[in-house]
Amino acid sequence: MTGEATPHVTDDANHGATTVPPVEELPSTAPPAAPQVDADLGAGERAGRRPPAVDVPELARLLDGRYAEVRGLVRSNLADYASILEEAETLSRADYRERVRDLVVEMAATGQTGMGFPEEYGGGGDLGASIAAFETLAFGDLSVLVKVGVQFGLFGGAILQLGTREHHDAYLRDLITGKLMGCFAMTESGHGSNVQALGTVATYDLASGEFVIETTSEQARKDYIGNAAAHAELAVVFAQLHVGGESHGVHAFVVPIRQDGEPAPGVRIEDDGLKMGLNGVDNGRIWFDRVRVPRSALLNRFAEVSPSGVYSSPIENPNKRFFTMLGTLVQGRVSVGGAGINAAKVAITLAVKYALRRRQFEATSEDAEELLLDYGLHQRRLLPLLARTYALHFAQEVVRGQLHDVLSEAGDGSAEDEHARRELESRAAGTKALGTWHATRTIQECREACGGAGYLSVNRFAALKADTDVFTTFEGDNHVLLQLVAKGLLTDYASDFEDLDQLGTVRFVTSLAVETVIEKTSVHKLLERIRDVLPGGDQWDQEAGLLDSDYQLAMLRFREEHMLSGVARRLKRGMDQGMNPGEVFSRVQDHVVAAANAHVERLTLEAFVDKVRGLPDGDTKVALGLLCDLHALSAIEADRAWFMEHGRLSVNRSKAISREIGSLCRQVRPIAGELVDAFGVPPEMLRAPDLLGTEA
């Protein structure tokens, strides 16, 4: 909750005796609500349903899914190394870093961190398992998580995905064990999101057959690079490749940056200093002063320079080549999104458990104070966040599955393959954005819901808040990522258009007739589909039941399609008026981001609905159904102004949704404890003896 008006409260003047002058409402075509005994009761409450009995182990198995085993391994490792949570507070920064490094190497020995690498190099050969392991690691110290992400995801992933056999043979075995530490030197002080504009240059020197790596300006120094300040021996350096006086855009090179603990010749390294969080990770800056590396240092899966200085690439278009290389980052985004969602689980587990113990103020009785979670407001603060955490968990399951499938299959380079890859990149970007924002928001609300006690470091919120904060802007700034999502939607992930930059996209979209863009969008024909599944035909949005998942999905689908076509129309209108394309984009930018957001919200709800529908009848299905309804209606409520503005929500129905959410919160209340237990956060990771009543 911010200081702004609480958006979910409707002051419902339609019910109950009143003597104030009646307030005129916008006319609505909705039928009058049926008479109700208690206007505040929701459908489930009126039906007098008993709360479902939640079988925690069964639900936990459902959540862990096919990766229960590796998740179990990580949970057990987390418990074994639980002391790191306290060491993060007591050790000096230098010692904490060393401890994190040691711990990463020890965990690597259990096989936990190498799941995604080929078995022939000692990896697990299962990319999905690798992501699941990473997500689970987010229950614990997040410096460990990020160090793992840098070493095995970014550095290791770049070697694996951008390199070829020669690089794999040279580095993979040692990096999987953590014997060889590396870093991923992409970002520069001057350029983060705009990777195409990096300033570092790698010039091919024909005479020696070497590349010369150079930091061309102060803004071109590599910055915020994890593992750089203390531990990395190698760096994968992204630099503009110059060959024979011609620039070929950004490419990646393996560059030794440290030997025997000292910076390599020509390399200068500086510590980034204290950070808000993640101080167990050694972030640093790197300058290259004409550092020479052999020709084989180019990670050459997508481009090669011959000894005689001839550049070649299987991908002709330089923009497309760049985006293909960058596409290999998709794994990192899927990982970070999942980590954010799991960090949120820790926070919501703490806040719900505390609210089930802590009493404050006499409310229903003169003799006993009330449990926090029995307050309507407290339910409203926490339970929709709990429902959304479940929704994002299942959305993450889908994107993790797609990642596994797309990257595990060789692919034949067909248009279909390309399309699947683009869709994966878009989905990964969107889920990362929503998952990490959800983490920031949930951790904040849960801290506040635990009062002053939540401010003590022993209660995890301090570390959770500080460490996850950067998730929203690293591995792709969330706002930039959502623009990437929108671009994919506007171009239907067509590989011919995916290589467009921002200006190019505006020009492309506006060069088409608006109907062509609509035709191209992947949500095309949604409205027709909606009319097929929902009663009422064109009145679907007024006659369907609020708890009908088809209705909920139809609402989110409608919003997505409408927003997307609105963006296309607005771009075209601006261009037709002769405005500069950049200015047009600037003015439409919030609509672009909103459309992308609507798209990912729809995917998220679909994932949750599909999961619930696929379950056998029983209490678990009922419980998840309640959560799914709570999530869906909360999502609609959060944007109910838009739905009203666009004719898809009457005033009465909007108010009914808010009432139904209150009712769903009351129905989830009795099972809230079980619902957080099923996340399976190891008790050692919760700490918080005072919040949980586990003090000695």
Add this chain to the structure above:
Amino acid sequence: MTGEATPHVTDDANHGATTVPPVEELPSTAPPAAPQVDADLGAGERAGRRPPAVDVPELARLLDGRYAEVRGLVRSNLADYASILEEAETLSRADYRERVRDLVVEMAATGQTGMGFPEEYGGGGDLGASIAAFETLAFGDLSVLVKVGVQFGLFGGAILQLGTREHHDAYLRDLITGKLMGCFAMTESGHGSNVQALGTVATYDLASGEFVIETTSEQARKDYIGNAAAHAELAVVFAQLHVGGESHGVHAFVVPIRQDGEPAPGVRIEDDGLKMGLNGVDNGRIWFDRVRVPRSALLNRFAEVSPSGVYSSPIENPNKRFFTMLGTLVQGRVSVGGAGINAAKVAITLAVKYALRRRQFEATSEDAEELLLDYGLHQRRLLPLLARTYALHFAQEVVRGQLHDVLSEAGDGSAEDEHARRELESRAAGTKALGTWHATRTIQECREACGGAGYLSVNRFAALKADTDVFTTFEGDNHVLLQLVAKGLLTDYASDFEDLDQLGTVRFVTSLAVETVIEKTSVHKLLERIRDVLPGGDQWDQEAGLLDSDYQLAMLRFREEHMLSGVARRLKRGMDQGMNPGEVFSRVQDHVVAAANAHVERLTLEAFVDKVRGLPDGDTKVALGLLCDLHALSAIEADRAWFMEHGRLSVNRSKAISREIGSLCRQVRPIAGELVDAFGVPPEMLRAPDLLGTEA
């Protein structure tokens, strides 16, 4: 921005050529918008107004107001002791605490911290100046701020406000210089917000004429007490007073807790350990094992125990007595609210200055990257927060003035005096809640708007975020404070009813006919007033100009009145249905908080509008007018769903408001730098050499 749908984007289907199927909109009685050349241009843009020229020193003087001198002193002190910002990161926790203590004592010597105490004891005799000094201190290290707050505001304030001359003579002179350090021992592990239920007991021992202070259970230990772990010699201890077997409720006692650096006999002290932030403040826990203090230890302004054990008080009703004592906390709340607002100024100053320097992506030109602040989305993220910061600044000015007036005048105990005091308490509570939530939100958004660079500690966000986090829950949990505000509104601050607890309030409100509650509310007859000032009579909400302040105010007034009467109706309906009052309250609780929020939002906008109206014509007035419009329309937009649901906003008008906000952002854009400069945050407090381009 959270992961939820961006609430401010309307996909306006009414303008521009379109070939998609037309979307049915809710019928609206609003007249069709006048034809526009560019539908996205706002009124100001269409009029082709030139941007106002902002005279920064003039605007800074306006912001500093009557306390420019003391603010200047604090700014100069902050600059002199700027090294504390770095020392907070480099010193050990123990050394940092000592450094903060020393700094507080040194600042005290400049007179800065004693402004609010009587001159006869060495104070400044100006309460308003004291608050202004405190607010300004929030530009710097916040451990220093909180240490000052604990020592001079809470501890010193309790001695001053709850004690009588004997206590003043004994303690004030030494505490003003910082020679005598004290703490404010109210909160216990088991009770924070519910002070009436504290577990510590002070029993009057007739035989010795002493009070015996005792911690009666583990949950009754004092907790999170600032200054307790290391520095305080005295504590003002809040405890249940027992005299002759009878309990008289919570009273305050002066208890020595530390002598020569060691805990006093019978006193046990424990460090609260590492916290999320504010680690320069020594928070701790205190247990009292039958500690004896003389009869004079009772701070006896509102109650006395005679040597023979007779209890007496000028305030007969125990509940009222309790709330009167607690009312002295009002100063702390005004202080914390102001500190939150000023901490937000530091964040927004950094983010705006960065956005005026940092370029990323080619947008309007192929050759140069675009300044962040020229992106529409970036403007949308930052500029409404800037406008709201100004709004809250002026709202704080009003509550500070009221505090000064109410507490500086002796008062005659008349009903009028009482009413003014209650209104002050309510306003202080509400402004504190909105100001501190604004800080949390602004700091977060500004950090994200500075990308990964914002994550480095040198850039201030780390400290700002960690240190301010607890502001929303200390000095009164914000949600509890807003309920206090609502209670005041529902009872019209009547002193006869102010002493009601939660259950009592529900019973009281529901015991009245609803119309009586409406009659009693201070916003009564607003609609009549609205009709008087706005054109259109009953159509005021459709015919007034969006940039008409009377329209904007009328909207917020309408919402407040409607929400408040809705709460009364709902309470009554629940009771009429025979529900338990506590359950009724629980279900209405989110409406209660929303109504209070609406009230404080209205007060905030009124403060801003009044300030602008009082200015002489000129560019400063124009500039603040733009900001005021931006703030007002953003506030309406944030709750536009509610306004639509309650018949006060048509679909077309709602969309027009969103467009106007975009336009106002573009008009504020050219003066954004000057607007943050006028806050006068000392450059030393900004640090952030990389963000601001001040690197060596």
